Amino acid sequence: LYIAFGISGSIHHACGILNSKKIIAVNKDCNASIFEYSDIGIICDSGEIIRKIGEKIFS
Numbered sequence: 001l002y003i004a005f006g007i008s009g010s011i012h013h014a015c016g017i018l019n020s021k022k023i024i025a026v027n028k029d030c031n032a033s034i035f036e037y038s039d040i041g042i043i044c045d046s047g048e049i050i051r052k053i054g055e056k057i058f059s
Helices: 013-018 047-057
Strands: 003-007 023-029 040-043
Touching: 003 047, 023 047
Parallel strands: 003 023, 023 040
Antiparallel strands: none
């Protein structure tokens, strides 16, 4: 499992993650190229998601 927060998905980055069984991408840019090869794409501010995850973990 690879979870990408705020990663655009340049070709150099893509080469390193394409062997992942599942790719989840979180990016506020709906045109980010990482969505082309992600299994799940979430369009929102990655910082917001990270804060919410942190709140759940540490509450």
